[in-house]
Structures are given as structure tokens and as C-alpha cells.
Amino acid sequence: MNKTILIIEDEPALRKILSDLLQKNSFSILEAKDGKEGVTIALEKHPDLILLDLLMPVMNGMEALKKIRQDVWGEKVPVIILTNLSATDEKLVQDMVTERPLYYLIKSDWNINDVVKKVKEVLV
Amino acid sequence: MKKLIFSICLLVFIIPPTVFAQDSTSTSLSVKIAPGELLPVSVKLSNFGGGNKVDVTITYGITSDKNIEIYKTSDTVAVETTNNFVKTIQIPFNTSPGIYTEKTSIAYQGQAAPATSEFKFNVERKIFGVFQSQFLLYGGITLLISILMVFIGYWIVKNRTTRFTPIDYSNIPKHERVFYELISDTILGMRQKVGDRALDVVSQVEGITLDENTGRVVKLTRTPSKIIAELVAGYEKILGEKVSFSFREPR
Numbered sequence: 418m419n420k421t422i423l424i425i426e427d428e429p430a431l432r433k434i435l436s437d438l439l440q441k442n443s444f445s446i447l448e449a450k451d452g453k454e455g456v457t458i459a460l461e462k463h464p465d466l467i468l469l470d471l472l473m474p475v476m477n478g479m480e481a482l483k484k485i486r487q488d489v490w491g492e493k494v495p496v497i498i499l500t501n502l503s504a505t506d507e508k509l510v511q512d513m514v515t516e517r518p519l520y521y522l523i524k525s526d527w528n529i530n531d532v533v534k535k536v537k538e539v540l541v
Numbered sequence: 542m543k544k545l546i547f548s549i550c551l552l553v554f555i556i557p558p559t560v561f562a563q564d565s566t567s568t569s570l571s572v573k574i575a576p577g578e579l580l581p582v583s584v585k586l587s588n589f590g591g592g593n594k595v596d597v598t599i600t601y602g603i604t605s606d607k608n609i610e611i612y613k614t615s616d617t618v619a620v621e622t623t624n625n626f627v628k629t630i631q632i633p634f635n636t637s638p639g640i641y642t643e644k645t646s647i648a649y650q651g652q653a654a655p656a657t658s659e660f661k662f663n664v665e666r667k668i669f670g671v672f673q674s675q676f677l678l679y680g681g682i683t684l685l686i687s688i689l690m691v692f693i694g695y696w697i698v699k700n701r702t703t704r705f706t707p708i709d710y711s712n713i714p715k716h717e718r719v720f721y722e723l724i725s726d727t728i729l730g731m732r733q734k735v736g737d738r739a740l741d742v743v744s745q746v747e748g749i750t751l752d753e754n755t756g757r758v759v760k761l762t763r764t765p766s767k768i769i770a771e772l773v774a775g776y777e778k779i780l781g782e783k784v785s786f787s788f789r790e791p792r
Contacts, residue, residue: 503783505774511766513786514719521786 420540423447423464425455425481426499427473431524435468438533444540452476456484463490466540468532469518471500479509482516495519495539499532572662573672576636579629580662582643586624594621597649601630606640638665638673707789708757720765722789724749724772725758731776731784732756742775 422444426432429450436446447462449455453476459467467485471478478498485491496518504510504521513521520535574580580603588595597620603612611633618624630643641664646657668676707729710721728751731739743751748763749772761768773784 501783503773503777504786505770505777507764507767507770510769510773514723514766514769517719517788519788521788523783523785526782526785 419443419445420465421445421447421462422536422540423449423455423459423462423467425449425452425459425467425473425478426470427451428470434529435532438529439536442533442537444536452478452481455481459485459491459494460488464494466536467494467496468536469496469498471498471502479512479516482518483512486516497522497532497535497539499524499527501525572660573665574632574662575667575672576632576664577634579631580643582628582630582645584624584626584628584645586618586620586647588620588622594619595649596620597624597647599628600646600648601628602644602646603630603632604642604644605637606642611636611641632664636664639663708755710758717761717765719788720761720769721758723786724761724765724769725756726789727769727772727776727784727786728756728758731779735776735779738779739776742772742779745775746771 422439424432424435424439424446426435426448427450432448432450436448440446447458447464449458451473455467455469455478456476458464459481469478469482473481478500482496482498485494485496496516497520498513498518499522501524502509503523504513519539522532522535582601584599586597586599596617598615598617600613600615602610602614604610612630614630616628618626640661642659642661644657644659646655665672665674667673671679707722708725710718710725713721728739728743731742740751740756743749746768748761749758749768750760750762751757752759776784
């Protein structure tokens, strides 16, 4: 059975590129356009991995991650943060350490194929 | 007449066709030869008959261990006092592997007693120029050495510790360990990118003590998340780009 990845990303273009490429690599994809929708889908569908943006409308990525981590299933789900937000803020670092994503990847440093490689490292 | 005291002494040796040691008594089975190869037979004839030249017919024969003759030939040579030479016998190509006997006998006019000499040798096929038994032996040894090398190589790579090997902080209490690991791995990542300039940034951040030799984080005396944020800011200044992280699997 294909592993399922939830992409929580407010940029439709990036969401589509990620979705297409991951589907080509035999993953099933769920999509959410903001943190709130992401939490709902995550807790309902229990994906195998979450790709999470931080800066999003309605509910930001870190808030969404905190809510997911409160769930018994969500406590251990692997999360890769994909963001352009620099980790130079003390509170963000503290949250990151508390919520333990696997990776904190800066979008501008990572091309999509490398992100897919990281996903495969985690799931395959 | 000197005929009565005339005799021929026959001594036959084989010259080892391979690099293996050969007893000059010609009875050792350590001599191996492959079908189609030449078996050298050293023949020494001595005439004790007082200087009369005698024609001696030498017969060479090869028989299998089931007494089947696979080769036979004869030569005639004149012997006045001594005659030493090497006769080469080509082992037939269709010879089956096994133990064979080379028998050399002589005949001459007025012969008082038969004179024969024989020795056993082994016929074995070759694979890529190496005898079958040796091929298996050497092949096995080579395979074992290769497997051993792979394991040693794997062990070396696995246990290699360099300045870019993540440092173990299992001695640090669990609630603090994640900060030590994150700071340590961030410095490590930066050293890979910008070399020891990464350490200059560390020296400008308050509250962090590093072991200069190992790069190990020794002590944190300020809020760790603040230290990390300052480190990241420092590295972003040097690199001109934002910094990504990876977290270690929780133990």
C-alpha cells in the first residue's frame, strides 16, 4: 500500500509541484491550504508523513504542529518543515525543539527533488 | 667376449612440468599435469660394458590406474658410455583426470635382465591456466579475503570518527540533550560549509563552551534556544543564506 503524505502549504503552485512529484514517486497525497485544514485532515486521515509550511493564513504551521502533537497518533508522526522563515527567533527555536520535526528545511535552499529524497529517506 | 659383463643402467627422472616440488625418485604424486601439456622425462643411460657402442631401444608408455594404456612410443639411441637426454611426452588432450603411471623400459641385444623405471603422476584439468583443485582453493581464499575486506571496510566507515561525525551526547540529561545535539550538529554543518570560520561565530555567542579539539559542546550557560537563534543569525551572516536543520531521532 502506498504511503500517504499530507502537504500543508498555502502556495497553490508549490503544493501542486510537490504533489505531482510525490505522486510520480508512488506516494498518495493529501493537501491542505492552511494550518487549520491541515490539522483536520491529519487527525482524520493519519498520513504517514506531513510536509508543513510555517507561514500560512488562518493557522500557522507551528500552531498546527502543536495541535497535531497533542493527539496520540500525532505525537509521533514524522514532520518535515518547509519554510522560508529563518530560525533566528528564540521562540521559534524553542517551539521547534519542543515539537521535534525531523527536518527544518529552508525552501530557497532545497530543490523539490531533494525534498522528495528526504521524504523517501524517512518513509522507504 | 665382454658380452657377459655388459649391462645398461637405466635411470629415469621426471622434470617437474609445474612449479611443484618433485622428488627425483620419480614416485611422488605431487607432479600434476594437464591434458595436452608436455611431460618431460629425464633419461640417463650408462653402459658398463667396456666402451662398446650399443643400440638401445627405449619404450615409453603411460597407463591409467585401471591399467589402460593411453600412450606408447619408442626411440632407439646408441650408448657408448653414458647418454643423458630429456624425452617429452605430450599427454593426450582427451585424457581423463586421474593417476597415471609412466613406465620406461629398455631393450638391447644380449640383454641379461629387464630394465624398467616408472613413476606416477596426476592428470588434472586447468581452469584459466590454474589446476582445478588449486582454482577452487585459491578462488575460495580470494572470496574469503574479499568478504573480509568488505566487512573491514564497512566497519572502518561505520566507526570512523572525524570532526564531521555527529557527537554523542547521551551523557546529557534528556531534556537538555536535544539542545546540545542541535547546537553541535548546527556547528558541525557550518564547519562543513565554511570551515573553522564556523568556530569564530561560536566564539561570538555568549553562553556556549566548546572543546577546541573535539568540537564538543561542553557547557551551555544561557537559554539554549537563544543560543541557537544567535548561532543561526551568525551563520546566515557568513553564508548569506538561511540555515536548515535536521533533528536526530529521539532515543
